[in-house]
Amino acid sequence: MVGLGNPLRRDDGAGIVASRRLRAALPPSIVVRESSADVGELFEVFAAARQVILIDAVVGLPEGQVCRLEGPDFSLPSLPSTSSHALTLTQIIDLGRALDQLPASLLIYGIGAADFGPGEGLSAKVEAAVTEVVQRITAELS
Numbered sequence: 001m002v003g004l005g006n007p008l009r010r011d012d013g014a015g016i017v018a019s020r021r022l023r024a025a026l027p028p029s030i031v032v033r034e035s036s037a038d039v040g041e042l043f044e045v046f047a048a049a050r051q052v053i054l055i056d057a058v059v060g061l062p063e064g065q066v067c068r069l070e071g072p073d074f075s076l077p078s079l080p081s082t083s084s085h086a087l088t089l090t091q092i093i094d095l096g097r098a099l100d101q102l103p104a105s106l107l108i109y110g111i112g113a114a115d116f117g118p119g120e121g122l123s124a125k126v127e128a129a130v131t132e133v134v135q136r137i138t139a140e141l142s
Contacts, residue, residue, distance in 0.1 A: 001030065001137070002045055004037045004056040004089070011063075011113030011126045015055040018109075021134045026141060039092055043101050051105040055133060056089055057126070061112030064125025066132055071106040109133045 003019025005012045016034050023032040031049070035041050037056070045052060061067055071093075087095070089108070096102040111129045122130065 001053040002033045002035050002042070002055070004035050004054060006036060007120060008118065010115040010117055010119055010121060011111075011123055012057050012116050013120070014057040014111045014113055014122060014126050014130050017122060018055045018111075018130045018133050018137075021130070022137060025134065025138050030141065037087070037089065037092065039087055039095065042092055043096065046096060046101055046103045046106075049103055051107075052103045053107045053109070053137060054089070055109045055137075056111070057113035057116075058110035059113065059116075061110060063112050063114040063123065064129045065112040066129050066136075067108075067110040067112070068136075069108045069110070071102070071108070109137070
């Protein structure tokens, strides 16, 4: 499981906050990581695991809305690149698919976010969505 984002860019830290809460709530046998969405790092995760869950803040969803995509054969929207990552998650998944580097099971939780300005802390709607995602993942893995 990987929480993606940058906790110093407000709502972009949603995936990181979720991963920290999940690490505290889940058994140690479930590997929970944080990542800035570095392509090489994610491909290492993909190669090492049969099942991967990614959590990331998403532009294009209403603030606080949660989107769950199960793949790897799903289609992610091609939105203009406003990601703080070197590549957008869509581009990383497309590259992984083209290189046959995706795990057998890939689940993405996207959290609609609006504030990507400098600073720490999530907006109230994104905070509530992170709580929902943590509860949903904890229930799925129970």
